[in-house]
Amino acid sequence: MNILEISKEYNTKAKCIAKLEKLRWGNSVICPYCSSKRNRKVKSEIGRHSCKSCKRSFTVLVDTIFESSRLPLPKWFMIIGLVLNAKSGIAAKEIERNIGCSYKTAYYVAMRIRIGMLMPDTKLNGIIEMDESYFGGKARKKHKIPDSDTSIGGETISLKRGRGTNKVSVAGMVQRKGAVHTQVMEKLTKRNLLAMLKHYASKDNSILVTDGFKSYKELETYIDRLEINHSKSFSKGIVHVNTIEGFWSAIKNGIKGSYKAISKKYLPFYLVEFEWKFNHRNFRGNQLDDFLKRAVTHEKELLYWKAESTQEVKEVAYGK
Numbered sequence: 001m002n003i004l005e006i007s008k009e010y011n012t013k014a015k016c017i018a019k020l021e022k023l024r025w026g027n028s029v030i031c032p033y034c035s036s037k038r039n040r041k042v043k044s045e046i047g048r049h050s051c052k053s054c055k056r057s058f059t060v061l062v063d064t065i066f067e068s069s070r071l072p073l074p075k076w077f078m079i080i081g082l083v084l085n086a087k088s089g090i091a092a093k094e095i096e097r098n099i100g101c102s103y104k105t106a107y108y109v110a111m112r113i114r115i116g117m118l119m120p121d122t123k124l125n126g127i128i129e130m131d132e133s134y135f136g137g138k139a140r141k142k143h144k145i146p147d148s149d150t151s152i153g154g155e156t157i158s159l160k161r162g163r164g165t166n167k168v169s170v171a172g173m174v175q176r177k178g179a180v181h182t183q184v185m186e187k188l189t190k191r192n193l194l195a196m197l198k199h200y201a202s203k204d205n206s207i208l209v210t211d212g213f214k215s216y217k218e219l220e221t222y223i224d225r226l227e228i229n230h231s232k233s234f235s236k237g238i239v240h241v242n243t244i245e246g247f248w249s250a251i252k253n254g255i256k257g258s259y260k261a262i263s264k265k266y267l268p269f270y271l272v273e274f275e276w277k278f279n280h281r282n283f284r285g286n287q288l289d290d291f292l293k294r295a296v297t298h299e300k301e302l303l304y305w306k307a308e309s310t311q312e313v314k315e316v317a318y319g320k
């Protein structure tokens with residue numbers, strides 16, 4: 001849905017609440033505190049229900065990304081639309097200008113929307129490409145590293161790129177014509193990569209395609225692997241990692257264009273946003289509905305939105 005359609009269809013709190021209630025509960029309202037179905041509507045407030053079992057009152061927003069936000073729901077829906085429709089991401093500043101809310105609100109809502117975009121882990125199969133990428137705007141101060149470094153103002157700044165730098169490394173796996181999964185990895189060791197591979201890939205009927213990085217070679221103990229030699233060519237029939245490289249460049253363009261710099265702590269949340277966008281690239285349904293359904297059916301995500309890792313959030317939302 002485009003922003004105009006959203007602003008027409010969800011222009012009142014009542015309409016937004018009705019939509020969320022339908023997605024979360026269908027026809028029978030369930031108390032989020034005690035799971036009882038015995039409740040009644042409270043007439044004085046739109047969307048409030050009173051539970052006859054535990055005597056508490058609640059709305060559909062309890063335990064969701066919308067909880068305890070003072071931003072009116074129609075504006076929430078419009079921001080969701082903006083985020084979903086922005087292929088390369090959208091800066092909080094731009095949300096502020098479009099919606100007419102404060103920068104702080106725009107940032108906070110966008111961050112919660114990213115949490116709502118977390119998808120359950122699925123197993124990849126078929127042809128799976130695995131590759132890594134490095135994130136981080138500024139080169140960090142380093143001591144004595146020859147050749148690739150340059151001295152600025154008496155301090156040595158590393159200009160090294162890629163493997164062996166201080167940037168944040170992220171490993172990614174994508175199934176051809178399927179989903180992508182990423183993981184921030186402190187060290188790109190065989191052990192870490194293997195754990196990720198086992199978590200996300202089913203090894204039967206699958207083949208892994210990687211470049212010649214040593215740690216990937218060792219994954220052959222687990223899965224069949226084809227290797228592309230980048231010094232010779234970038235693709236040889238099905239043997240290429242162009243899909244995952246396309247994904248990396250989409251994120252990098254997005255971060256460069258819309259987000260400028262992202263801290264290491266919050267990088268996983270931006271990765272989630274770009275994973276969602278990549279995984280919905282061929283989605284023909286209503287993306288707003290798909291998003292809202294997740295946002296209200298996977299409870300308690302909100303409580304953990306300040307968690308250190310998206311994996312933690314995922315475990316709470318979807319189980320291990």
Ligand SMILES: [Zn+2]
Nearest residue numbers: 031034051054
């Ligand atoms: Zn109850």
